[in-house]
Amino acid sequence: MEPTTAAEREDRVLDRIASFRKRRPRLLEDVVTLAHGAGGKSSAALVDAVFVDALRNPQLEQLGDSAALTLADGERIAFSTDSFVVQPLQFPGGSIGNLAVHGTVNDLAVSGARPRWLSAAFVIEEGFEIAQLREIVRDMADSAAQAGVHVVTGDTKVVGKGAADGVYICTAGVGVLPTAARFGPEYVRPGDQVLLSGTIGEHGMAVMLARGELAIEADIRSDTAPVNGLVHAMLGAAPSTRWMRDATRGGVATVCNELAQSTGLAVILDEQALPVLPQVSGACDLLGIDPLYVANEGKFVAVVPADEADAALAALRGYPGGEQAAIVGEILAEPEGIVALRTAFGGSRIVDTLVGDPLPRIC
Amino acid sequence: MEPTTAAEREDRVLDRIASFRKRRPRLLEDVVTLAHGAGGKSSAALVDAVFVDALRNPQLEQLGDSAALTLADGERIAFSTDSFVVQPLQFPGGSIGNLAVHGTVNDLAVSGARPRWLSAAFVIEEGFEIAQLREIVRDMADSAAQAGVHVVTGDTKVVGKGAADGVYICTAGVGVLPTAARFGPEYVRPGDQVLLSGTIGEHGMAVMLARGELAIEADIRSDTAPVNGLVHAMLGAAPSTRWMRDATRGGVATVCNELAQSTGLAVILDEQALPVLPQVSGACDLLGIDPLYVANEGKFVAVVPADEADAALAALRGYPGGEQAAIVGEILAEPEGIVALRTAFGGSRIVDTLVGDPLPRIC
DSSP: OOOSSHHHHHHHHHHHHHHHOOOOOOOOOOOOGGGGGTTSSHHHHHIIIIIIHOOOOOOOOOOOEEEEETTTTTTEEEEEEEEEEESSSTTTEEEEEHHHHHHHHHHHTTTTTTTEEEEEEEETTTTTHHHHHHHHHHHHHHHHHTTTOOEEEEEEEEEESSSSSSEEEEEEOOOOOOOOOOGGGGGGTTOOOEEEOOOOOOHHHHHHTTTTTSSOOOOOOOOOOOHHHHHHOOOOOTTTTTTEEOTTTTTTHHHHHHHHHHOOOEEEEEEGGGGOOHHHHHHHHHHTTTTGSSOSSSSSEEEEEEHHHHHHHHHHHHHHTTTTOEEEEEEESSTOOOOOEETSSSOEEEEEEEESOSSOSSS | OOOSSSSHHHHHHHHHHHHHHOOOEEEEESSSOGGGGGGGGHHHHHHIIEEEEEEEEHHHHHOOOSSSEOOOOEEEEEEEEEEEEEESSEETEEEEEHHHHHHHHHHHHHTTTTTEEEEEEEEEEEEBBBBHHHHHHHHHHHHHHTOOOOOEEEEEEEEEETTSSEEEEEEEEEEEEOOOOOOSGGGOOTTEEEEEEEEOOOHHHHHHTTTTTOOOOOOOOOOOOOOOHHHHHHHHHOOOOOOOEEOTTTTTHHHHHHHHHHSOOOEEEGGGGGGOOHHHHHHHHHTTTOGGOOSSOOOOEEEEOHHHHHHHHHHHHHTTOTOEEEEEEEESSSSSOOOEETTTTEEEEEEEOSSSSSOOOOO
């Protein structure tokens, strides 16, 4: 018997979210592979079987971009971390230093927090040039100033030649969470609109081209940027925003799949609405890569109730860096837990999670 | 003319602290060397010339074990980070997993904070055995449970074979700072007593012996342990405690030199009072290494006013893990900015900061 009242429909959505959240991929391998670091199914399996299994606690099990922590007096903070191992260390549009700041700032921002403070830990290869290290740290300083955060504590380790590919950087960040802010897959409902804050695919393609391993040339710069200003502008216009995530490793396809799988709802994207620069689209075509799977470092996906979607879009487009924002899809009740793309020709296809990553080591 | 009043003497101490804090070692190299990661003079020069220079802000310039941050409502938190690159990954008494938790917990604890939450970011080498990764993560879980903290957020990256010596772990931590707590070199005064929470040198020697590169065998286990319980017990008994630091890279000698150089005062240690296990002392003798320079992962140095020193010592000795605590020295006005050791034979010698580290990659 079909449920008929609004309360019954709501119950059914909550049941489905609960059952989908229990489904996690299984870890089948005996050794770590590059796919385990790619942000797709293999990564999820490793995190679940090794890290969550041993370290279990309610915040960690959320597997969010950051953990929400409540202090004794009720003030809430967000806490997040990321390691950066990108190769090459510098590429058109940015460097590992910019990524190390933006990655953590953006994780905090899409959790609804106001990013405030970062830590930075460096693992440096013996023999690394101090002049290059200075450039990378200056990029961090520029990015921190732009995002309005301070790097307040750090650590330096040096490892032998051949280890650490020059330098790895790990940042963690603390932000302040407004008491009112409530985000998460449990707030997403059928009929909500899916927004994208700008064009996709530039970061991953810029890094791949900078490696010089591909036989093509294109003028593509990384989009690495802080999104906290954009998020703040959007939340002002769309205070009921349900869910946000920055589309880094695995791209928009992967974050939409995380959304679909954590809600049991369908995420339906419109191919024609997806903003992609022509040079990115051209390079992806040549390489047979779908820009939906390519990493971004300054873009986020947001789910907003339909009655706030136009206001959210206008706020994004009116903020520097959000000019190309678009409504790119919607949330439906069916098919359960699936991301689908409505193509330009009126058809549709499933957008699955990748097991590995076509573009490794891009962040 | 000599100052005569208490106020004049206090002014003179403050002037000296200010002038000593301006003296920082200079960075002379063009490339990063292992010495830059060893925690001594070279590390300080690199941090100053590259990181502090570019990222300058008041919290970072403190160069403390953690940064003290004040939230909007006045609540204060401590924030700290450390990367761990120890080789081998497992050794008698612990593993990189234990170190990754204890290192950050202890940095927070010696800042006077109550450690609460950790982040953990893993850079894993392709091909690393998942069974070994599980053991390391279980060690983290055990250490977190013992210290009363939760690992609430994390990240996983995978790099190519040969790039990460198996696994590197970066943790960051957030703790709650009591509003009343005030610690720092600026509170240290001549006449204060120097306490050590237990025996020294076990961690560094255990790791070196586990590498199998030395021609000696000895039954030495790492002392890796959380010190937050010990710190809490001591602060209860000695609420005017001036300064604390955990004696990791570079050992007790290095942290005492940091204290002497940040205050302009003298730290006078008594050789006969320093607690060293006989097997550590024996191995150090054979290798020509001074245990004062060997890393610990569960010990801290504290400066306490003379009238609270006995109570602090009794509290430490009464707490599990603090049985071997000792008063090991005192703070004098002269010689300025110097650490000296009173030897068993009635002489004394300068305990200088090392440029590099006799025992690399021990944390």
